[in-house]
Amino acid sequence: MSISSLTHHVRVLGAPGHRHDEVLTPAALDFVGRLAAAFGKRRQDLMRERRRQALRLAAGSPLDFPMVTSAVRADATWHVAPPAPGLTDRRVEITGPPERRMTVNALNSGAQVWMADFEDATAPTWRHVIDGQLNLLDAIERRIDFTADDGKEYRLDGRERLATVVVRPRGWHLDEEHLEYGGRPVPAALVDFGLYFFHCAQRQIDAGHGPYFYLPKLENRYEARLWNDVFVTAQELLGIPRGTIRATVLIETITAAFEMEEILYELREHSSGLNAGRWDYLFSLIKTFGHRTDFLLPDRAKVTMTAPFMRAYTELLVRTCHRRGAHAIGGMAAQVPSKDPAAHEAALAKVRLDKEREAEDGFDGSWVAHPALVPVCREVFDGVLGERPHQLDRTRDDVEVTAADLLSVRRISGPPTAEGVRTNISVALRYFAAWLRGQGAVALSGLMEDAATAEIARVQIWQWLRHRVIDRETVLGLLDEELAALGAEYPWAPVEEVRALFERTALTGELPLFFTPDAYARHLVRRTEARS
The missing domain is CATH 1.20.1220.12 (Malate synthase, domain III)
Structure with missing residues (x-):
């Protein structure tokens, strides 16, 4: 993209910072402006539709698998794109914000994938947003390091294979108030996606991987279709072959659970699977049906992944993914190491039990929040997968999940x-x-x-x-x-x-x-x- 062709001016309202000019180049801002021009109004329309759907459900409209897409679900012939380079084996994925120390630790962790999280794990100050982009750029160039206040140094350890980088941009509901296009804030999702894609897509391809993403907070197939159209346009603008982008969708809203196949279908040329996001899923359930007494939940510690409605959700996710050739990625193990040996062993035992359930259910990998949990998760999935990179062949045809199964919360209710x-x-x-x-x-x-x-x-x-x-x-x-x-x-x-x-x-x-x-x-x- 030549400077002379820059016509989509984005105003920078954030304070300048160290090396920010490497990210906020005229061409990169123009690229983000083009995305905002092409998709900003459609995104606004979808956010209005979210509110209308919330009002319909609150008024008593039933939530069920969509009748209008029954043909998509019934058609057994379609599949998502095959696994992309660096995403074939995903047995351990580590997550965390793209701050400098975490970037080094995650890449060195031994996990197959690092999800660089601009969303839930990042407080989106202007400095964090742009420094995160710089850290990703430095990581791909293998020039990232960090020295803590106590003098401890963090550097890449020289291993040939580092964790594959997958970026989670902020959700469609958020704005980036420090960038303005056409008198309005730029959608935060397009900022996080656009800056990373502009600077790093070709670099990742040259390194043998590609531009990969996790997509949060989607509520339906239309929001997935919007992302797919963003991907197509971005690839066209930068001359990158269509289908190079791959995206894993977090199924973390109750409405998305009823459209898993449709979401995969909309993204099929760019899809790399689905992930089970536990706390956001429960959060969405309460947001959607919190006014109803039959959705009253007990202490969150009691709502485990073995609860019937949570089992229905995760088993349907595995069946849906494997039926379509997509990876199914399990939920977060959030424990952190303890200096107390007994507490530490108890935490590891909980992680092991959780990952054993996921691996036995057919998940192809799972999330951890700390490098110390990588060996435990790896050991569990190694025991089930062996030398295989995944278990997509386990189609889980035994699973049958109804709308009532997904919504049967009362069985675990309590004060x-x-x-x-x-x-x-x-x-x-x-x-x-x-x-x-x-x-x-x-x-x-x-x-x-x-x-x-x-x-x-x-x-x-x-x-x-x-x-x-x-x-x-x-x-x-x-x-x-x-x-x-x-x-x-x-x-x-x-x-x-x-x-x-x-x-x-x-x-x-x-x-x-x-x-x-x-x-x-x-x-x-x-x-x-x-x-x-």
Whole structure:
């Protein structure tokens, strides 16, 4: 793309930073502008349709597998594209934000794949967004290193095969307020995708892989179709062969669970599978049906992956993927190492049990949040896969899942415990405090938590209050206690801002769909005078 052809001007409203000019080049910004021009309105229309669908479901419309796409589900002849280079064996995938130390640790971890997460694990300050792009560029060029404040150095260890990089851009519901096109913020998804694709797609191809992505928060086939059209246009603009991009979709909304095959079909030339996102899935379930008593959930710790409706969701995911030649990737093991040997062994035992269930169910790989969990996950999947790179041949024809199976929550319902209420308040507050400070991945009580954890914690409080299984006075008392504990433990914590955020997102009559858009606009946006 020549400079003389630059016609889609994107205004930069974020403050300049070290090496930011390497990412925010005129040509890269023009590329992002072209994507915004082509797809911005359609994205807005789809977000309006999300709200309409939410109102229909709240009014009592049934949720079922779409009748209009029954032919797609019945047609056994179509399959997704074959596995791309670097994505054939995905038995262990490590996730984390694209900050510099995590980038080095993830690439060195021994995992087959690293998901560089601009979404739930990143507090999207302007610096984090652009520094993340720089870190990916440096990683692909194998020139990344990091020296911590204590003098510890982090460098690539020289192994020939590093983890394959897969980028998770922010969801369709988010804006990037520091970039403006046509008088409006650029959709954050197009910023994260567009900057990475522009700078790194050809570099990844030259390195023997390709531009690969994880797609979050999709709610239906139309949102998948939008991504597929973005991919086609991006490849055409940069002269990259159609089908080079591959994308794995996180099935982390209840509505997407009813359109898994349709989502694969829309992305089939660019698809590399589906992933089971546990906490976001539960979060979506409450958002969608939280007004109904038959969807009242107990403490989140009691809603395990063995719950019948969660088993239905994961087994349908494996069957759907393998029927179409796509990888099925399991959920997150979020444990972090403990200095207490007994606690450490107990955590590893939980991880092992979780991964054994996934591998035996037919998943082709799974997620871990910490390098110390890579050997455990690898050992489990090695035991099932052996020398095979996956188990796509296990089509799970024995699985039959109905709409009722996916929605049968009542079988695990029960009142929340006092400990469960306090835990949700504590986790939400501590995560909010870290997020407002710019930290998106946070170790809390032995687990690496991200935005999905805070979301499920705060919507459970909202749901319990709505149905009067807990009273407001109790919640307000616990809120005061946990805020006092937060301030004592972390003197830097913006206690009043954290309180206000919790009250706006958990204690209101109308449930905000996400905590991030409002918190981002209020606390993380720092605009400067526009730069040309």
